[in-house]
Amino acid sequence: xxxxxxxxxxxxxxxxxxxxxxxxxxxxxxxxxxxxxxxxxxxxxxxxxxxxxxxxxxxxxxxxxxxxxxxxxxxxxxxxxxxxxxxxxxxxxxxxxxxxxxxxxxxxxxxxxxxxxxxxxxxxxxxxxxxxxxxxxxxxxxxxxxxxxxxxxxxxxxxxxxxxxxxxxxxxxxxxxxxxxxxxxxxxxxxxxxxxxxxxxxxxxxxxxxxxxxxxxxxxxxxxxxxxxxxxxxxxxxxxxxxxxxxxxxxxxxxxxxxxxxxxxxxxxxxxxxxxxxxxxxxxxxxxxxxxxxxxxxxxxxxxxxxxxxxxxxxxxxxxxxxxxxxxxxxxxxxxxxxxxxxxxxxxxxxxxxxxxxxxxxxxxxxxxxxxxxxxxxxxxxxx
Amino acid sequence: xxxxxxxxxxxxxxxxxxxxxxxxxxxxxxxxxxxxxxxxxxxxxxxxxxxxxxxxxxxxxxxxxxxxxxxxxxxxxxxxxxxxxxxxxxxxxxxxxxxxxxxxxxxxxxxxxxxxxxxxxxxxxxxxxxxxxxxxxxxxxxxxxxxxxxxxxxxxxxxxxxxxxxxxxxxxxxxxxxxxxxxxxxxxxxxxxxxxxxxxxxxxxxxxxxxxxxxxxxxxxxxxxxxxxxxxxxxxxxxxxxxxxxxxxxxxxxxxxxxxxxxxxxxxxxxxxxxxxxxxxxxxxxxxxxxxxxxxxxxxxxxxxxxxxxxxxxxxxxxxxxxxxxxxxxxxxxxxxx
Numbered sequence: 001x002x003x004x005x006x007x008x009x010x011x012x013x014x015x016x017x018x019x020x021x022x023x024x025x026x027x028x029x030x031x032x033x034x035x036x037x038x039x040x041x042x043x044x045x046x047x048x049x050x051x052x053x054x055x056x057x058x059x060x061x062x063x064x065x066x067x068x069x070x071x072x073x074x075x076x077x078x079x080x081x082x083x084x085x086x087x088x089x090x091x092x093x094x095x096x097x098x099x100x101x102x103x104x105x106x107x108x109x110x111x112x113x114x115x116x117x118x119x120x121x122x123x124x125x126x127x128x129x130x131x132x133x134x135x136x137x138x139x140x141x142x143x144x145x146x147x148x149x150x151x152x153x154x155x156x157x158x159x160x161x162x163x164x165x166x167x168x169x170x171x172x173x174x175x176x177x178x179x180x181x182x183x184x185x186x187x188x189x190x191x192x193x194x195x196x197x198x199x200x201x202x203x204x205x206x207x208x209x210x211x212x213x214x215x216x217x218x219x220x221x222x223x224x225x226x227x228x229x230x231x232x233x234x235x236x237x238x239x240x241x242x243x244x245x246x247x248x249x250x251x252x253x254x255x256x257x258x259x260x261x262x263x264x265x266x267x268x269x270x271x272x273x274x275x276x277x278x279x280x281x282x283x284x285x286x287x288x289x290x291x292x293x294x295x296x297x298x299x300x301x302x303x304x305x306x307x308x309x310x311x312x313x314x315x316x317x318x319x320x321x322x323x324x325x326x327x328x329x330x331x332x333x334x335x336x337x338x339x340x341x342x343x344x345x346x347x348x349x350x351x352x353x354x355x356x357x358x359x360x361x362x363x364x365x366x367x368x369x370x371x372x373x374x375x376x377x378x379x380x381x382x383x384x
Numbered sequence: 385x386x387x388x389x390x391x392x393x394x395x396x397x398x399x400x401x402x403x404x405x406x407x408x409x410x411x412x413x414x415x416x417x418x419x420x421x422x423x424x425x426x427x428x429x430x431x432x433x434x435x436x437x438x439x440x441x442x443x444x445x446x447x448x449x450x451x452x453x454x455x456x457x458x459x460x461x462x463x464x465x466x467x468x469x470x471x472x473x474x475x476x477x478x479x480x481x482x483x484x485x486x487x488x489x490x491x492x493x494x495x496x497x498x499x500x501x502x503x504x505x506x507x508x509x510x511x512x513x514x515x516x517x518x519x520x521x522x523x524x525x526x527x528x529x530x531x532x533x534x535x536x537x538x539x540x541x542x543x544x545x546x547x548x549x550x551x552x553x554x555x556x557x558x559x560x561x562x563x564x565x566x567x568x569x570x571x572x573x574x575x576x577x578x579x580x581x582x583x584x585x586x587x588x589x590x591x592x593x594x595x596x597x598x599x600x601x602x603x604x605x606x607x608x609x610x611x612x613x614x615x616x617x618x619x620x621x622x623x624x625x626x627x628x629x630x631x632x633x634x635x636x637x638x639x640x641x642x643x644x645x646x647x648x649x650x651x652x653x654x655x656x657x658x659x660x661x662x663x664x665x666x667x668x669x670x671x672x673x674x675x676x677x678x679x680x681x682x683x684x685x686x687x688x689x690x691x692x693x694x695x696x697x698x699x700x701x702x703x704x705x706x707x708x709x710x711x712x713x714x715x716x717x718x719x720x721x722x
Contacts, residue, residue: 059512061515061516108703112706112707115661116710118515119702122650122654123650123654123699123703124699124703126650126699127695127696127699127700130695130699131692131695131696133695134692134695135692135695262650266523269516273516326528330531331530333523334527334528337521337523337524338520340516340523341517341524344513344516345502345505348513
């Protein structure tokens, strides 16, 4: 394999940016090019890309990343309340604070590996969630969720203008965070986030993380202390989660504790796995697919199904509708769960593995590989 | 003093549920080596066994309501009442305890299907993949239940005779004001019986001995000509039954809803790691210990000193234990200590 140089990376980046930025155009025929959904794509994309840095590279399965997302959201909303409606400081604060939390939690949880790490992160996620609901109510506003109010101080905004009527809305130096402009802000941030993750993947640091995944003991024997690398990866992915949380609050200034529940972390795991763990673009694919189908499936109801099956003969449609109706609408999670099980069972590498398999199949048919694959071992196996 | 006594009872009671769930989880983990994130779903399915049994018993027919004479009024009357009169009513009243009989075969079947159909293929895969696939399975089970029974909790009444509170203070010579719900006492007793019978099965029968041997050294047991896989399938079924029964009897305490499994899952994992992965005694001990700790932490006196401690005590204990004593309270040295 050719080592990817920065030139290659930039080339990939350009294509990637073009694809992301033109999303409103090419998603039009799919019926998914409205700003709300596009923003979700971008935000969850950031979340998944960051999660992939930890899970994809090091193999450490964390169920606690939703906590960082929640921290990011709360921080951003507080920044809107106290300082300014500009999202710039909000996002900076979200990233820093969630990074801080990640440092703390990572420092503790990374003392263990494997399933213990997963359970420790679970425990922390639950602690955060429970605290957000109970004692921290003055900060998190408990079940209602943290909201903006007209009477908030917003010190920086007050320096420039008087408080207007009604709730102010978030902006990025004058660019409104709702609608398409909001999407473009998120998309540009996603592109930056992706670029950083790409550089991490191709850096010596990324190689070390992968070495941890393949054999941590051997890595230790070569003289590396793995903890600092793991912790760095954990903090980076925590910051990504915080960034996503901050953006989530920026597009919709509301933060609730349910974002921090461990099942919410499960969702990002799902997306990453579905797309392909440890691949650069996989998690984004996963996000796209899950969010797109969530949007379509959860809007379907029985009538919609009847329309969808209009091409079938009536008797078949009448059988199919009751059979598939538990999978749509409210039951969209059922589809998601089944899909997830199927993916883990049959295609542990996710969609990217599927694409690669397909590619291999395809290239075999069209062109002979320039090396002959070894069919039979002619030499006796060497002693291990 | 009275308050402390009540809190201990409360803790034992919660601990009974934790211990039962953790026992099943440990059985699966110790024998099959599978980290089963669908275990909470089994608990939830157990609770819904009692719901569906109750629904089965109360399948009704519309009959004319004789008590209203002004106009023709109809009411639903269960067939059981129509056929057996008062006995039918009594059976319906005892729906929850009777559903144990219903739940045992159902949970066994579910367990066997799960093991044969899915989990069997994951013995050789990594723990992360096991977690992922069972997590997916848990979502599927949970959503299936949701689509059948709806999203709202379904209250399940305990039998009339035990729906009140036991004057436990008067019985034990404490203050008269100490009372405790009968059903919770029954749950405590029940969990004790189940735990005892699981241990008796494992320690006093040949079958159980083989299972324990398999937990220690699977390969050697296989070499002795014993079909370990088959035994382990049965163990999975047993674990499903134990967990399911914990759920059945818990239904009157906590009205079952579709996400109760996920809520209990994290707790039960915490219990298992505190007790020590793969240690059955540890799971039971940790279950009761954490239950008691949790109920003490929810006392107002303690909450006044550490606000919010009741919400996080269990996780806090788990974190400390995992860091200080990685193999848990009673875990064997060298088992899953990475």
